Amino acid sequence: MTWSFPAGFLFGAELRVHATFVLLLLWITVSSFLDGGVGAGLFDGLFVIALFASIVAHEIGHLWVARQYNVQAKRVTLLPIGGVPDADMVGDTPVQDIAIALAGPSVSLGLWIVLSIFESAPAPSNVFSTPNADTNYLHLLALANLYLALFNLLPAFPMDGGRILRALLVRNMVVDEANRIATMAGQFIGFGIGLWGLIDGTAGLVLVALFIFLSSTLASPVAVDRNPFEDISIPRSLLNTRFESLSIHDTIETAVAISGQTSQQDFPVFDEDRFIGFLTRDSLAVHMNQTGNRTEVGDYVTTNAPIVQHSSSIEDVRRALEEQDTRLAAVATATGDMIGYVTLEKIKEFQKANRERL
Ligand SMILES: [Zn+2]
Numbered sequence: 001m002t003w004s005f006p007a008g009f010l011f012g013a014e015l016r017v018h019a020t021f022v023l024l025l026l027w028i029t030v031s032s033f034l035d036g037g038v039g040a041g042l043f044d045g046l047f048v049i050a051l052f053a054s055i056v057a058h059e060i061g062h063l064w065v066a067r068q069y070n071v072q073a074k075r076v077t078l079l080p081i082g083g084v085p086d087a088d089m090v091g092d093t094p095v096q097d098i099a100i101a102l103a104g105p106s107v108s109l110g111l112w113i114v115l116s117i118f119e120s121a122p123a124p125s126n127v128f129s130t131p132n133a134d135t136n137y138l139h140l141l142a143l144a145n146l147y148l149a150l151f152n153l154l155p156a157f158p159m160d161g162g163r164i165l166r167a168l169l170v171r172n173m174v175v176d177e178a179n180r181i182a183t184m185a186g187q188f189i190g191f192g193i194g195l196w197g198l199i200d201g202t203a204g205l206v207l208v209a210l211f212i213f214l215s216s217t218l219a220s221p222v223a224v225d226r227n228p229f230e231d232i233s234i235p236r237s238l239l240n241t242r243f244e245s246l247s248i249h250d251t252i253e254t255a256v257a258i259s260g261q262t263s264q265q266d267f268p269v270f271d272e273d274r275f276i277g278f279l280t281r282d283s284l285a286v287h288m289n290q291t292g293n294r295t296e297v298g299d300y301v302t303t304n305a306p307i308v309q310h311s312s313s314i315e316d317v318r319r320a321l322e323e324q325d326t327r328l329a330a331v332a333t334a335t336g337d338m339i340g341y342v343t344l345e346k347i348k349e350f351q352k353a354n355r356e357r358l
Contacts, residue, residue: 011063013073059083061107069096081211094167101163108149115142156186241340248298252287269301277302278328
């Protein structure tokens with residue numbers, strides 16, 4: 001149940017109107033009709049329709065810029081506080097995401113400026129309280145567009161500001177962490193606004209808080225998006241399968257010699273057939289210049305290297321490495337035979353290169 005109905009297409013995206021929009025229209029029209037008669041009812045009904053048009057204009061901003069980047073949203077759902085595009089309206093880069101997110105509020109700010117030029121009456125206290133037939137129509141509409149812009153710029157996912165926040169975060173972390181933080185900011189701000197409304201006794205603020213929560217459920221495919229790397233097992237290209245290994249009884253001198261011949265930096269170390277850990281490039285670098293170093297490799301071997309199965313997801317391997325605070329993992333078959341190893345740098349490089357496309 002989506003509680004929305006189709007209302008045509010916009011730049012190839014299906015426009016859906018959320019039932020709350022119709023309820024708002026009915027509620028405002030009927031209540032002002034009961035309060036102030038036909039004139040008031042008509043005025044406020046028309047106001048909600050103009051608000052609807054303002055939100056469509058805001059969405060046109062998003063969709064037009066998205067189209068410049070060849071990003072096509074399948075669907076946009078209109079709520080009384082703005083539109084919520086589907087999860088698929090994501091650009092190729094964080095910069096594109098920011099441009100797409102900024103486009104809607106820019107249109108709303110533009111409308112605010114234009115409408116403000118045409119209006120002259122004094123400001124009402126709250127645009128979300130039932131408008132009065134004797135307040136200036138254009139002024140109210142100008143304010144509604146200003147609120148639309150500012151409200152959507154709150155760093156609260158799935159608001160536009162939340163999308164900007166996510167795009168900024170995604171440069172420094174994996175997508176699901178950025179999603180989680182942006183969504184948490186959204187819930188925190190929504191809760192704050194709701195609480196403020198309750199304490200202040202302002203029904204409009206409580207309504208806005210409810211709409212934020214409603215938006216976040218509509219956008220939940222993005223908000224709770226699974227980290228795509230959970231589903232990818234270690235790619236062959238990341239796996240070192242051709243390597244020299246050392247015995248714990250080999251000397252550092254031997255390791256340095258092999259490293260010089262093969263340019264291999266890290267060495268898996270075995271005790272008989274049993275994998276023990278790695279002689280790392282860092283540890284090797286420390287002893288590199290001590291020619292004639294006959295210390296056994298076993299004295300310098302790491303013992304915290306995780307052994308992961310070849311079928312493990314790349315994200316599981318990264319987690320295992322970060323938990324052990326180490327950068328090398330041994331990769332083994334289901335029967336326990338070591339087939340290679342993988343480094344944290346390679347995993348991070350792969351994730352960085354692929355996170356935007358997945
Ligand atoms: Zn927007």
